[in-house]
Amino acid sequence: MKIFQEIHQDTTSKARLGLLTLGHGQVETPVFMPVGTNGTVKGMFHEDVKKIGYTLILGNTYHLYLRPGLEVLSQFGGLHSFSNWDGNLLTDSGGFQVFSLSGLRKIGEKGVTFQSHIDGSKHIFTPESVVDTQRVIGSDIAMCLDVCTPPEIDHRAATEAMHITHAWAKRALDHRTQLAGDFKGNLFGIVQGNFYEDLRKQSAEFFNEMDFPGIAIGGLSVGETSEQFTHFLQYTADLVTREKPRYVMGIGSPDYILEAVENGIDMFDCVLATRMARNGAVFTDDGVVTLKKAIHKFDQHPIEEGCTCRACTQYSRAYMHHMVKTGEMLGGMLATEHNLTYFYRLMQQIRLAIRENRFASFKRDYLARFYAK
Known part of the structure; x- marks a missing residue:
């Protein structure tokens, strides 16, 4: 079949x-x-x-x-x-x-x-x-x-x-x-x-x-x-x-x-996207962000601008840092929603690049940015 x-x-x-x-x-x-x-x-x-x-x-x-x-x-x-x-x-x-x-x-x-x-x-x-x-x-x-x-x-x-x-x-x-x-x-x-x-x-x-x-x-x-x-x-x-x-x-x-x-x-x-989320690691176009790091303690920005998940539309990096540091289950839940939203959007971008016959350049540019650190 x-x-x-x-x-x-x-x-x-x-x-x-x-x-x-x-x-x-x-x-x-x-x-x-x-x-x-x-x-x-x-x-x-x-x-x-x-x-x-x-x-x-x-x-x-x-x-x-x-x-x-x-x-x-x-x-x-x-x-x-x-x-x-x-x-x-x-x-x-x-x-x-x-x-x-x-x-x-x-x-x-x-x-x-x-x-x-x-x-x-x-x-x-x-x-x-x-x-x-x-x-x-x-x-x-x-x-x-x-x-x-x-x-x-x-x-x-x-x-x-x-x-x-x-x-x-x-x-x-x-x-x-x-x-x-x-x-x-x-x-x-x-x-x-x-x-x-x-x-x-x-x-x-x-x-x-x-x-x-x-x-x-x-x-x-x-x-x-x-x-x-x-x-x-x-x-x-x-x-x-x-x-x-x-x-x-x-x-x-x-x-x-x-x-x-x-x-x-x-x-x-x-399982990477969900497992990393439960440990306070989230995906962005600029690489993986570790929310436990002290650098996020006072950060009023979302995990990633333009993301439609609840973590990004309703909460700051500072709040996510607090949730992860205190072990609150909401932190892992919000991070999981963000990572799954991120990967779904990535697949949409990949499919569009294929449709427009530019996948090779998309891959090159994406990886150069994601792994730039």
Whole structure:
């Protein structure tokens, strides 16, 4: 099923405009997606997330599987109803979270056995069960279970992980097909191959031939150097078909976002904007502002002139400094709204630059200002 339409190709780069058609409405691309791990974007009402302009957010399969659990979600008819979110929902496979558990998990051909980080109880994710879990959640975009690997492993280990990812992807797609109308979401495959060009090429070719409506480029932003990220992003993106939406998971800094867009990536997400906000760090066109610093104690200006968020239209930097220094939860909430507003506006500017065939100059000028300090 085709869910993506390319609208315009920038003449100065590989950046492109597109339109995703999903179960809860259309989404313009390139798109940044806020992360709502447990069924909420931390510190935000869903209505405010929607008011900013977001129509696609993330949920986390691993965390939602453990809490509140599938029985609760099933009783409420899925996460949309349970959390009162009427926009689109993408859920990851839980593969990265299980990868992060390290000594608490064991990967085999059948699936991955792991211990809950909450109570130590044992569970198993299989390609089929992860699809079933995301069906209960009601995901508009669901991700295949994959094997995520760190950058330092050798070629043999990377090859084995890639082959397991491919076998799991085929099983997941077969299961999705068997479910037919019982699963209304779109299942995406995930290219792996670690930091080896031959494996990346093999994995991209494998997924290009599979009947997935979208393809993610996995195994990036997992601790590699920025040089490795840039090279393997560009190398892999050039190999993945342009006929489908392309998604890079876990990137959220302006330089990585712009690098992804320049290479034709349509979708990305990260907890960075919201996590930094809860720690008193906010984004502006002139770089990141740390609100805890004493320099803001008497500052009557907003975080950023012209910003439409509540932090900027109703409060001063001095008040935000006070909220953060005293640990008031309102400080984190206001900072979160500001950061999400900032990234939404950044994506609007990016899409306009692509439409006007000036993305390359936009990227250069933006980064020169943002990282000028």
